[in-house]
Amino acid sequence: MSGQQSIDEKFIQRLTEILEENLEKEHFGVRELAAAVGVSRSQLHRKLKAINGKSTSQFIREFRLDKAMEMLQDNVATASEIAYKVGFSSPTYFNTCFHQYFGYPPGEVKFRNPGDNDNSAVIQSSSNTSKTTSTKSRKHRVYIIVIMVFFLLASLGWYKYIDSKNEDIKTTEFPIDKTDNSIAVLPFKNMSGSQENEAFCDGMTAAIISRLSKIRSINKVISLTSMMNYKEKEKTITEIANELDVRYILESGFQKSGNSIKMNLQLIDGKTEQIFWSQEYKGSYDSIFKVQAQVAEMVAKKIDANITDEEQAEILLAMTQNxxxxxxxxxxxxxxxxxxxxxxxxxxxxxxxxxxxxxxxxxxxxxxxxxxxxxxxxxxxxxxxxxxxxxxxxxxxxxxxxxxxxxxxxxxxxxxxxxxxxxxxxxxxxxxxxxxGENFFSDFLNLMLGRYDRVIESYNNRMKFNNEPLSGRDWSVPYAYYFKGKIDSTLIIMQTTLLHSPTSEPTYDRLGNLYIALKEYEKAKDVIETGLQISSKRYASMLVNLAIVYHFLGNEEKSLEYLTEVIDRANNGEPEINVFVAHYYARLGNNDKAFYWLDRAYKNHEVDLIWLKTDPNLLQLKDDPRYSMLCKKIGFPDCQHNFERNYGIKIE
The missing domain is CATH 1.25.40.10 (Tetratricopeptide repeat domain)
Structure with a gap:
């Protein structure tokens, strides 16, 4: 045990040394610290959580504040000057964080004894009063907030009850300046430990998002589809808010036992991770729709969103009475x-x-x-x-x-x-x-319409705060880089995605497709064959790409074997695969046969014809007049691909 503690202590010491060296750099944050210590952001986050229960951003912020306290006690400069010396870009924000952390403003340091910090006293005396935090990293702040609010509001009372027969609501809040009311609702956490309650947790998440989205004065409400991506991810509130470009995060735990439910709600400022409103709710499951409406209404009011009478009526509507x-x-x-x-x-x-x-x-x-x-x-x-x-x-x-x-x-x-x-x-x-906000399908449509810069811009905005690879569904990004002539970026993104998502069948298919476009046939063969081995079915697109690969590798027998399988399946009525046979003939330069199969696909309205102006295989046909006619019949906007002239890519 002592050996493990020694390793942890050395790790913390290394982190503090790095932070000491970069103390005055306001932009030296989570990403920079992780890179300096040689681990990923998620690894660093998990390591710190295991050692001291703190998130990386909290660890950095508290280190800076401790250094500020030392400087203030030594009277080396004014509070504003010290704010900049410890990496804060705003003295006002520094004062707020300092007050939260130590329990009093930096201006009072000179009137207090060196060991007279309020932290330990506040935490100890509040250990049994706060029930609203869901992680150790936030307990510290909430205890301080609870005590401050208690003294401010003691004369008015701290507890609020509604429908006291069935419901019990306990509320605390710490108002802040609200200038943006965009919000994301994190998937509700299952506090019961029972897998059966996962459905109820997800249902609560969906219901709150649905009701908030009906309020037009809220700038942005992130969709349920996007938020479910955070169900299993260990990320800080600031990281999530930055990735989604929202100001507020609503977090909650949910528990159902029989007809009883319990929730712990927290509304958090995504920029500062300050919990400025929290609420504990106990009630009956029969009143779940009433609860959902109340939560949405309360959250809207806390973020200064105006609710019209019509919206109020919509929010109060229950999905069902059954x-x-x-x-x-x-x-x-x-x-x-x-x-x-x-x-x-x-x-x-x-x-x-x-x-x-x-x-x-x-x-x-x-x-x-x-x-x-x-x-x-x-x-x-x-x-x-x-x-x-x-x-x-x-x-x-x-x-x-x-x-x-x-x-x-x-x-x-x-x-x-x-x-x-x-x-x-x-x-x-x-x-x-x-x-x-931006989403996978928006990027996908932009790719199909040739808006490559928009796809890349969306990707870069996400990567500013998130160094994790794309998911297997994000095909749009590497293709956008390909058509912009940035081949290295194309391959790096696809290969990294494959390393982190080894079971993503579409990623193997698309990477193989791009290798074919780059005439890297051996690499294409290895990638696609691996994809087929892990796939749940023999995808026609993979088989056709393999047929193309083996043709250019000189194995005509193997090539025709794969092609014949797909043609037989198409002739036997399997839907949505005529277009892939056209890929083969287009890549081999047999335009007549390619358009024969494209015509079959068009008559059947096959989905993958949306790739007509984006898939490198089909772009072999771009100089044939029938290609422009087909594009027009399908209804593509007039966004012609001038690849050779604009991007230096020669389509052969």
Whole structure:
């Protein structure tokens, strides 16, 4: 044990030495410290959490404040001058942090004895009063806030009760200057430890996001899809706020036991990690929709969002009055997180049951439609026409019941996009982005429309605060770099993504596709064959890319073996794969056969024709008049690809 402590102590000592060397550098933060010590940001975060329960940003901030205290006690300079000496860019922010950490402002240091800090006393006396923190790194700050608020509000009382028969609410707050009311709701944490309650936690998250998104005076509310990416990630509040470009983060723990529920809510300033409002709630599960409305309303008021009478009425509307229907809906959502054709199919019975129990359950209709439409787009298990026909009645009903639903808006944008109505999709996503920010599908549409700079800008904005690789779904970024002629960036991004997401089937396919474009056939073969080995099915796109690879490697027998398999499957009626046969003939320069298969794909309205102006294989056809005609028939905007002239890429 002592040996382990010695290692930890040496690690902390190394960190403090690095911080000492860079004390006056205000921009020396989490990323710089991690790089200096030779670990990733996430590794550093986990290591510090294990040693002392602190986040990296908290560790850095408290080190600077301790140094400031030493300087103030030695009277080396004024408080404002010392603020800059310890790396704070604002004396005002320094004063706020100092007061929070030590319990009194820096101007009082000279009137106190050296060991007269309030921290230990505050923490000890508050150990049994605060129930609102969910991590050790925030307890320290909350205890201080609790004591300050107690003395300020003692005469008015600290506890607030509503519906005292069934509900018990306990509130604390520490007001700050609010200039931006964008917000993200972190996935509610399961405080019960029971896996069965995960569905209820996710349901609460979805409900709060849905209600906040109805308030138009809130600048931005990050979507549930984006927020679920943070369910398992260990990141600081500041990192999350910066990545999502929001000012506020709502965090909560949720517990359900029988008909009883409990929540610990915290509204946090994403810039300072200051918890300026917190609330503990206890009540009955039967009143869950009332609770959701109250939470959304209280959060909106705390971030200075004005709620109109119409919005108030929308917020108060419950998804359903049938609790059994709601439970089925939540179970369906939880199963869908598997993000596979199998999990989507399995979720249907729960959404259908929810609709049977409540025929006006808009969200259940929308999710049920989603399970069908994805079969014809992402999963390719049926033709898009069939998938659309199955999904259409559910989407129609959802739209009738709740035309302002943000999830439905994004779904409709996807449908318009896959139906080649690019202008309508672009318009819908513009509205969607104003509320939830940049997202994967926005980048995807921008790539298909040739807006490479927008894709790269979106990626760079994310990477300012997040050094983690892209997910397997983010194909847009490496392709955007490819078409801008930045080949090194293309390969680095794809290879890094593959290292960190070794089970991402699309990443193998797309990296192989780009290797073919660069004539790196051996590398393409290795990558695609690995992808096939781990894949749940023999994807036609992978088989065709392998056929291309083996052709250029001189193994014509192997090439035709893969090509014949795909052609046979297409002739036997398998949907969505005619377009991939066209890839083969386009790459080999047989334009007539390529357009024969593209015509088949067009008549079947195959989804992957959206790649017509973006996939390097199909771009071999760009000088053929039939190519421009097909682009026009599909409805692409006039954004011609002048690759050779603009980007120096010669398409051969």
């Amino acid at each position: 609790m059994e229907a709601y439970d089925n809906y939540l179970q369906g959502l939880n199963i869908m997180t598997g993000e596979s054709a199998k999990s989507f199919r399995a979720s249907r019975k729960y959404f259908k049951k929810a609709i049977e129990l409540d025929s006006n359950f808009a969200e259940a209709y929308e999710r049920l439609g989603w399970t069908y439409s994805h079969m014809g787009t992402w999963f390719g298990n049926m033709s898009k026409q069939k998938a659309d026909s199955l999904a259409a009645p559910y989407y129609k009903k959802a739209l009738e019941l709740d035309p302002d639903n943000l999830d439905l808006l994004r779904t409709r944008a996807e449908q318009e996009f896959y139906n080649w109505n690019f202008k309508a999709a672009d318009s819908m996503l513009t509205v969607y982005k104003k509320k939830v």
